[in-house]
Amino acid sequence: MSIDQTAGNPDFASESQLKRKALFRTIRIKTLQVSLAAALLYSWQMLTDHKIMDPFFFGKPTGVWHQLFVWIHNGTAAGSLWYNAYVTLMESTYGFLIGVILGVIFGILLGRNRILAEVFAPYIKIANSIPRVVLGSIFTVIWGLGSTSKIALAFVLVFFPVFFNAFTGTHEADKKLIANARLLGASKRQVTRKVVLPSALSWIMASMHVSFGFAIIGAIVGEFLGSNHGLGLLIATAQATFNPNGVYAAMLIIGIMALTAEWLITQLENRLLNWRPNQNSGAEL
Amino acid sequence: MANGVHVKFSNVSKRFRTPKGDWYQAIKELDFEIQPGEFVSLVGPTGCGKSTALTLVSGLEFPSLGTVEVDGTVVKDIDTSTGFVFQHDATFPWMNVANNVAAGPRFRGVPDKEVDALVQKWIGKVGLTGFEKHFPHQLSGGMRKRVALAQSLINEPRLLLLDEPFSALDVQTRAIMTEELMQLWEQTGSTVMFVTHDLEEAIALSDRVLVLTAGPGSIKANFKIDLPRPRKARDIRFSPEFIKIYQEIWEVLREEVDVAYQRQLIASK
Numbered sequence A: 001m002s003i004d005q006t007a008g009n010p011d012f013a014s015e016s017q018l019k020r021k022a023l024f025r026t027i028r029i030k031t032l033q034v035s036l037a038a039a040l041l042y043s044w045q046m047l048t049d050h051k052i053m054d055p056f057f058f059g060k061p062t063g064v065w066h067q068l069f070v071w072i073h074n075g076t077a078a079g080s081l082w083y084n085a086y087v088t089l090m091e092s093t094y095g096f097l098i099g100v101i102l103g104v105i106f107g108i109l110l111g112r113n114r115i116l117a118e119v120f121a122p123y124i125k126i127a128n129s130i131p132r133v134v135l136g137s138i139f140t141v142i143w144g145l146g147s148t149s150k151i152a153l154a155f156v157l158v159f160f161p162v163f164f165n166a167f168t169g170t171h172e173a174d175k176k177l178i179a180n181a182r183l184l185g186a187s188k189r190q191v192t193r194k195v196v197l198p199s200a201l202s203w204i205m206a207s208m209h210v211s212f213g214f215a216i217i218g219a220i221v222g223e224f225l226g227s228n229h230g231l232g233l234l235i236a237t238a239q240a241t242f243n244p245n246g247v248y249a250a251m252l253i254i255g256i257m258a259l260t261a262e263w264l265i266t267q268l269e270n271r272l273l274n275w276r277p278n279q280n281s282g283a284e285l
Numbered sequence B: 001m002a003n004g005v006h007v008k009f010s011n012v013s014k015r016f017r018t019p020k021g022d023w024y025q026a027i028k029e030l031d032f033e034i035q036p037g038e039f040v041s042l043v044g045p046t047g048c049g050k051s052t053a054l055t056l057v058s059g060l061e062f063p064s065l066g067t068v069e070v071d072g073t074v075v076k077d078i079d080t081s082t083g084f085v086f087q088h089d090a091t092f093p094w095m096n097v098a099n100n101v102a103a104g105p106r107f108r109g110v111p112d113k114e115v116d117a118l119v120q121k122w123i124g125k126v127g128l129t130g131f132e133k134h135f136p137h138q139l140s141g142g143m144r145k146r147v148a149l150a151q152s153l154i155n156e157p158r159l160l161l162l163d164e165p166f167s168a169l170d171v172q173t174r175a176i177m178t179e180e181l182m183q184l185w186e187q188t189g190s191t192v193m194f195v196t197h198d199l200e201e202a203i204a205l206s207d208r209v210l211v212l213t214a215g216p217g218s219i220k221a222n223f224k225i226d227l228p229r230p231r232k233a234r235d236i237r238f239s240p241e242f243i244k245i246y247q248e249i250w251e252v253l254r255e256e257v258d259v260a261y262q263r264q265l266i267a268s269k
Helices: A015-049 A061-074 A081-112 A114-129 A132-143 A147-172 A175-183 A188-225 A231-240 A244-272 B050-058 B097-107 B112-125 B141-153 B171-188 B199-205 B240-268
Strands: B007-017 B023-034 B039-043 B065-070 B082-085 B159-163 B191-195 B208-212 B219-224
Touching (some): A081 A147, A081 A188, A081 A231, A081 A244, A114 A147, A175 B082, A188 B097, B007 B050, B039 B050, B050 B082, B050 B159, B050 B191, B199 B240
Parallel strands (some): B039 B191, B039 B208
Antiparallel strands (some): B007 B023, B007 B065
16 A cells, blocks of 8 residues: 655645745735734824824824825925935935945955054054044034035944954955965965955945944934934924924935845845855844 | 976974964974976875975975975975965855966966966866856865866966865765876876875875874885876775885884874873
8 A cells, every 4th residue: 555645745845836835925924014014003003192102202103194295295494305315315325435445445454464453453442432423523513514524424433344344354364265366376466356355245245234324323413413404404303393203204214215225235245245155044134 | 397306395394383382393304305297295194294394385384494495496485386286175265166267377467368268178177167157165075176176287387286185075086086186197297296194095196105204294204106107096006016015105104193193192181
């Protein structure tokens, strides 16, 4: 007597069965994610509608929505919403790019040069221990209300994490690979460009994920401290007029910007680090 | 250089600082010569400084005392006419097979067109045609070793240094690689210094086997291997001549292995 042991056995599932299973799984997770958001928004709305939470402090989802509507249609006190979002995005992006480029250059330079690293080490430690947001005040004094002071603050926040990761990545570069490249005929410069930079790249990419968030913080805090435009100004204005909905509405836009940037950085990472073995395990957090 | 000595160790000693701050002597008064085109194996117990000897020839390290000469010139810098295949993987993980093999010529500024032709030729020679676009992590250990060999041989080194290149491979893959290395070498005619702890592999491949003493390493014995070429590495190990040589060398090597082993026992107590 023979029983078909493969029927219904997950280890013998056909390609189409597996695909269907994966599809169901995705739908289930997405449904749960959307329900969670809906539940949270609904309870926020209910709690504030029934005055269990005071809408004067906590705002309410419909209020946030209305605020966004007003901003989009009538503009803000500081000009159109898009222009303000553009200003913040531009400041963060410039600060981010300058911070990443200089961070990588200095990280690799000091990582490759022992003397430079030892000379600079105490100064970098001191610079890193200063709460850098405070510098925003100085930058505002130096460069005034325009974008320059915000870009400078975003840059200062981005530079250090990128610098430290680039430095560590350079140090961690496999000595065997460097020796191999030298024996194959690479000059010191070629070793840096073709061996050290690619090996440090996963470190650098890791720091880029965090540091775009820092760039946005820099821009927003800079705008708090004094500016003519920007989402930070919208938040500061909303705060001054006891308008929590305005704060949340601006937060929402910042969140969308940050997520988009994160997505772009992930795309870049996948392209640059396509040589790495697939690490598709576990949930993405 | 048809005549003259290719590699010459004159009274070479090398000592290192250990992380604890002690001195560790890897090599002591090492003295030998290698003729052009010779295939010489260095065998010896673990820690006898045989790998150190290779780094001194390549210019990655320098002797503490004595001199190492290649082609009559003292080694003072990394010598790019020397090829080096490492024990552990040293292929570039971010380059595919073709780019890994092309690395040497590109570093040396060979024009792109010539590089492509060379790469095709060497990928074919090591039997990796069809894998040009694969990344090292997608290959087996044996295939990665082929990449490493092609990467080194494409530069047509006159002197090839092999540091236990096959020790990480399983026995069967190792036998195949040994055979292919022999065929590749017979085509190039370069001088080879081969470090291994596998005596069978050493005898099957070499013209000469140098036995080193337990560390600090110096020459204990020098055996000429007169087995006829071309050899078939897989069959040769069953021939009576091979077995006779094997026993002879093993007698000598065993004393040193015992010394090294006793030391390990004492050190671990």
